Amino acid sequence: MKHKISENQTRLIYHNPVSLITSNYHDKKNVFTVSWLCAVSKNPQLAMISVDKRRASFPLIKESGKYVINIPNLKMLKDVIYCGSVSAKDKDKFQERNFKFSVSENSGIILDDAIAFVECEVVNEFDVGDHVLFVGKIINAGAEEDVFTNGKWNMDNKDAQTLSFLGEGNYIITSKIDHKKKIKF
Ligand SMILES: Cc1cc2nc3c(=O)[nH]c(=O)nc-3n(C[C@H](O)[C@H](O)[C@H](O)COP(=O)(O)O)c2cc1C
Numbered sequence: 001m002k003h004k005i006s007e008n009q010t011r012l013i014y015h016n017p018v019s020l021i022t023s024n025y026h027d028k029k030n031v032f033t034v035s036w037l038c039a040v041s042k043n044p045q046l047a048m049i050s051v052d053k054r055r056a057s058f059p060l061i062k063e064s065g066k067y068v069i070n071i072p073n074l075k076m077l078k079d080v081i082y083c084g085s086v087s088a089k090d091k092d093k094f095q096e097r098n099f100k101f102s103v104s105e106n107s108g109i110i111l112d113d114a115i116a117f118v119e120c121e122v123v124n125e126f127d128v129g130d131h132v133l134f135v136g137k138i139i140n141a142g143a144e145e146d147v148f149t150n151g152k153w154n155m156d157n158k159d160a161q162t163l164s165f166l167g168e169g170n171y172i173i174t175s176k177i178d179h180k181k182k183i184k185f
Pocket of ligand 1: 030031032035036037051057058080081084085088089165
């Protein structure tokens with residue numbers, strides 16, 4: 001069960017976790033994998049994703065002006081790979097992976113199995129070549145209580161381990177270094 005995050009929502013993506021982006025426009029919904037995402041402003045709280053114009057998700061995000069960053073953990077690696085290699089042009093990924101989800105009051109699709117989500121409304125977009133950067137104002141965010149507790153990632157819990165992408169099918173998982181405790185100058 002996810003609890004609502006009202007402050008420091010961008011902290012959910014400070015580490016740029018590989019994420020599953022959901023979009024929803026009229027009767028079409030989609031989910032695809034991104035690794036090019038980051039927090040870009042604290043006040044207002046803004047997040048950015050970089051989307052290739054060829055993606056089936058691209059027109060859905062552009063037309064609806066919304067997207068949800070669903071943050072998977074290691075347990076969802078197969079979903080990450082599948083949603084990052086199969087297009088909605090060919091398959092209904094929700095059906096194929098049997099994703100369970102809820103729909104927010106802003107029509108955002110929130111995946112049950114993701115450990116956290118950040119729901120965004122597009123406030124700016126930048127055409128940067130083959131990709132478009134969608135900058136989104138965070139309008140809703142939530143996380144599993146035991147992975148993101150009192151506004152911080154709880155890295156003592158293995159379920160809080162998210163993925164980073166190195167390219168060529170290689171991933172690493174997050175682990176924490178507390179510089180206040182471990183690094184002395
Ligand atoms: C780990 C990983 C990271 C990816 N990152 C991005 C990204 O940042 N932006 C992007 O446009 N595509 C990215 N992709 C590729 C898309 O997820 C992939 O082309 C997907 O099939 C597009 O789905 P769609 O056509 O249904 O939208 C990534 C793929 C993987 C496996």
